[in-house]
Amino acid sequence: xxxxxxxxxxxxxxxxxxxxxxxxxxxxxxxxxxxxxxxxxxxxxxxxxxxxxxxxxxxxxxxxxxxxxxxxxxxxxxxxxxxxxxxxxxxxxxxxxxxxxxxxxxxxxxxxxxxxxxxxxxxxxxxxxxxxxxxxxxxxxxxxxxxxxxxxxxxxxxxxxxxxxxxxxxxxxxxxxxxxxxxxxxxxxxxxxxxxxxxxxxxxxxxxxxxxxxxxxxxxxxxxxxxxx
Amino acid sequence: xxxxxxxxxxxxxxxxxxxxxxxxxxxxxxxxxxxxxxxxxxxxxxxxxxxxxxxxxxxxxxxxxxxxxxxxxxxxxxxxxxxxxxxxxxxxxxxxxxxxxxxxxxxxxxxxxxxxxxxxxxxxxxxxxxxxxxxxxxxxxxxxxxxxxxxxxxxxxxxxxxxxxxxxxxxxxxxxxxxxxxxxxxxxxxxxxxxxxxxxxxxxxxxxxxxxxxxxxxxxxxxxxxxxx
Numbered sequence: 001x002x003x004x005x006x007x008x009x010x011x012x013x014x015x016x017x018x019x020x021x022x023x024x025x026x027x028x029x030x031x032x033x034x035x036x037x038x039x040x041x042x043x044x045x046x047x048x049x050x051x052x053x054x055x056x057x058x059x060x061x062x063x064x065x066x067x068x069x070x071x072x073x074x075x076x077x078x079x080x081x082x083x084x085x086x087x088x089x090x091x092x093x094x095x096x097x098x099x100x101x102x103x104x105x106x107x108x109x110x111x112x113x114x115x116x117x118x119x120x121x122x123x124x125x126x127x128x129x130x131x132x133x134x135x136x137x138x139x140x141x142x143x144x145x146x147x148x149x150x151x152x153x154x155x156x157x158x159x160x161x162x163x164x165x166x167x168x169x170x171x172x173x174x175x176x177x178x179x180x181x182x183x184x185x186x187x188x189x190x191x192x193x194x195x196x197x198x199x200x201x202x203x204x205x206x207x208x209x210x211x212x213x214x215x216x217x218x219x220x221x222x223x224x225x226x227x228x229x
Numbered sequence: 230x231x232x233x234x235x236x237x238x239x240x241x242x243x244x245x246x247x248x249x250x251x252x253x254x255x256x257x258x259x260x261x262x263x264x265x266x267x268x269x270x271x272x273x274x275x276x277x278x279x280x281x282x283x284x285x286x287x288x289x290x291x292x293x294x295x296x297x298x299x300x301x302x303x304x305x306x307x308x309x310x311x312x313x314x315x316x317x318x319x320x321x322x323x324x325x326x327x328x329x330x331x332x333x334x335x336x337x338x339x340x341x342x343x344x345x346x347x348x349x350x351x352x353x354x355x356x357x358x359x360x361x362x363x364x365x366x367x368x369x370x371x372x373x374x375x376x377x378x379x380x381x382x383x384x385x386x387x388x389x390x391x392x393x394x395x396x397x398x399x400x401x402x403x404x405x406x407x408x409x410x411x412x413x414x415x416x417x418x419x420x421x422x423x424x425x426x427x428x429x430x431x432x433x434x435x436x437x438x439x440x441x442x443x444x445x446x447x448x449x450x451x452x453x454x455x456x457x458x
Contacts, residue, residue: 046408047433049278054381054412056434066432073429152283179275183283200302203295204276205285 003170004190007107008142008160010151010175011118012094013041014194015104015215016128020094024087029077036071043067045179048119048150057148060120064088092127096134097196103215104137110222115140117160117173119150140164152183174218178202185209192218232399233419236336237371237389239380239404240347241323242270243423244333244444245357249323253316258306265300272296277348277379286377289349293320321356325363326425332444333366339451344369346389346402348379369393381412403447407431414438421447 012018019037026033044067051057058066065088072079079087107114114137118125122143129135140163147155161168173189175181178201181193185206193201193208194215201207212218241247248266255262273296280286287295294317301308308316336343343366347354351372358364369392376384390397402418404410410422411433422430422437423444430436441447 043431046275046278047431049275049282050381050408050412050431050433053278053281053379054415054433055383056415058434070429070432150282152279154284179279183279186283186285200299202272202276202279203299204279204283205287 004112004172005166005170006113006115006164007172007174008115008117008164008189010173010177010180011116011120011125011128012177014174014176014180015100015116015134016094016096016132018091018094021087021090024090028079028083028087032075032077036075036077039075040064040068040071043070052150052153057150059145060118060124060150061088064091092124093131094128096132097215099214099216101132101134103219104134106219107222108137110226112222113139113164115142115160115164117142117144117151117156119144119156121145151180152186154183154187157184157187157189174215179204181208182206194218233341233401234395234399235342235344235393236401236403237344237346237393237418239402239406239409240345240349240354240357241406243403243405243409244329244345244363245323245325245361247320247323250316250319253319257308257312257316261304261306265304265306268304269293269297269300272299281379281382286379288374289347289353289379290317293317321353322360323357325361326444328443328445330361330363332448333363335448336451337366339455341451342368342393344371344389344393346371346373346380346385348373348385350374380409381415383412383416386413386416386418403444408433410437411435423447 009015018041022033022037025036044064047063047067068084068087116125116138120143122145125141125143129138142159142163144150144156146159149155164171168188171189172192173184174192176194176196181191182202182204185191191208192210192212195211196213238244247270251262251266254265273293276292276296297313297316345354345367349372351374354370354372371388371392373379373385375388378384393400397417400418401421402413403421403423405423405425407430410420411431414420414435420437421439421441424440425442
């Protein structure tokens with residue numbers, strides 16, 4: 001990490017908590033909110049991977065709507081059109097993890113170029129960072145929509161290299177999703193895995209270069225290097 | 230379905246029950262067998278999709294071994310090398326669903342060419358059909374390994390069209406996996422979904438042409454057509 005010249009973050013599950021929507025799910029089906037949001041997230045991921053592999057791309061909002069419809073049917077927990085719209089709208093305003101705002105502030109103070117590379121559409125990414133008041137932290141908001149396929153396809157990871165105009169070896173990719181960290185590592189980025197839950201890493205032929213329990217730990221590591229440098 | 234000239238079956242979860250291995254899992258961790266086999270299957274699927282999308286293909290046995298290793302770590306249920314080998318070996322001898330042997334017999338009696346198209350390697354497919362005494366039912370055993378990518382990529386579905394030497398519109402594709410049925414439908418096969426569990430179909434932009442609760446129902450449908458014809 002001697003020559004890191006930019007940091008690219010995944011958004012969903014990495015900087016922002018996808019289970020922010022569990023509370024609203026719970027208002028529709030009391031006691032079942034986290035169960036709904038967990039299956040919804042699982043199916044959302046599956047649908048992005050499967051549609052990419054089938055060559056049947058739809059944007060992230062569509063995959064998210066489709067996943068919620070399936071979830072409601074599978075769990076036999078009815079959600080009418082208005083409820084589904086409200087829940088998908090809530091996905092545009094999910095919350096950052098608690099340590100994230102200050103950590104981004106400290107990284108920006110080090111003059112480190114920061115970017116987001118997400119499977120979300122440009123509209124989704126913009127909505128989430130704006131609603132949380134963090135839009136000004138990022139020099140680039142990069143959507144898989146530009147490649148018309150989802151991560152972990154290499155053409156999505158390539159978008160960030162092109163936008164930052166740095167070689168991939170000089171860009172640190174940060175994700176909490178082990179499959180995403182694996183894809184980025186296969187592409188050639190140095191990778192930091194944020195493992196908040198203490199899970200094992202996925203067995204996809206790669207290991208992360210760095211593992212931290214929260215974004216603050218990564219910032220601390222950078223600050224120590226600068227202090228020592 | 231007027232002009233069906235061949236039937237192509239998925240193997241895992243369609244003709245054969247992947248949870249056949251739950252019993253052996255249970256001998257290693259009593260009471261946890263089904264939990265292990267369920268997560269193992271989920272991760273096995275994810276790893277085939279993710280590696281395909283990353284362009285990092287490994288064969289099905291490797292993905293299966295990797296998925297079991299992750300499962301054991303995630304559930305903190307230790308499995309030593311010998312246990313993991315025994316479990317992966319059990320995957321080569323999984324059992325057909327109860328109605329399958331007779332249903333295949335009746336389809337063969339109608340002189341309908343039958344094939345398997347599976348993400349399993351040629352060795353895995355051969356082992357499973359031989360161990361269950363059903364190898365003689367199939368004219369073709371077709372492995373995704375020939376395409377070096379997994380379903381639902383279209384190049385895997387193409388393998389069956391090429392082998393059967395029939396136009397895709399004349400080949401009935403049968404799967405219990407909704408994502409697989411969706412992929413085959415996008416490719417252009419007429420599709421029968423075997424929905425043993427009474428689940429909703431996945432929201433991937435397609436619907437199956439036929440839905441049955443077991444393979445015997447599909448056979449019955451064919452026999453009625455012949456009787457009426």
